[in-house]
Amino acid sequence: MGIKCLFNIHQWNGCKCEKCGKIRYEGHVWKGCKCELCGTVRDEGHDWNGCVCSRCKKTRHKWADGICKVCGEVCHHPNWEVVYEKNYGTMDYDSAGRSVDDFVVTLYRCGKCGQLKKEGRGDFCGDPHELTDITEEDYKIVGT
Ligand SMILES: [Zn+2]
Ligand SMILES: [Zn+2]
Numbered sequence: 001m002g003i004k005c006l007f008n009i010h011q012w013n014g015c016k017c018e019k020c021g022k023i024r025y026e027g028h029v030w031k032g033c034k035c036e037l038c039g040t041v042r043d044e045g046h047d048w049n050g051c052v053c054s055r056c057k058k059t060r061h062k063w064a065d066g067i068c069k070v071c072g073e074v075c076h077h078p079n080w081e082v083v084y085e086k087n088y089g090t091m092d093y094d095s096a097g098r099s100v101d102d103f104v105v106t107l108y109r110c111g112k113c114g115q116l117k118k119e120g121r122g123d124f125c126g127d128p129h130e131l132t133d134i135t136e137e138d139y140k141i142v143g144t
């Protein structure tokens, strides 16, 4: 590191200081979405090769039920994010005095492809699918 860099006097070559390697926001030399000098990526000028940008590897798959409509890639849903949790209270009406767990439904959204899934846990009397089906309301909540 140059001594001047310590005093914030850098020797800029475009976006990058030649002495210490510090990056500043101005001066990038964009080649499509990527700066040639420092490798910073911006969200424009991508070089799409099918669904993948050949420069920065960003993807733009068109997901439908976990499969890309364009290239056929399958999402293995690596990252389920909780959207909401709803507690329906006691739903096991036959329990008659025995202790039961509240029936709780969780809506998840895949962080990669946006697919939704719902899971119920706790004690339920009968078939809980009415509560665990994805509804119009759910799509509205996640904005798809
Ligand atoms: Zn510097
Ligand atoms: Zn740069």
Ligand SMILES: [Zn+2]
Pocket (backbone or CB within 6 Å): 033, 034, 045, 046, 047, 053, 054, 055, 056, 057, 058
């Ligand atoms: Zn790109």
Ligand SMILES: [Zn+2]
Pocket (backbone or CB within 6 Å): 051, 060, 061, 062, 068, 069, 070, 071, 072, 073
């Ligand atoms: Zn794709």
Ligand SMILES: [Zn+2]
Pocket (backbone or CB within 6 Å): 066, 075, 076, 077, 078, 110, 111, 112, 113, 114, 115
């Ligand atoms: Zn997914």
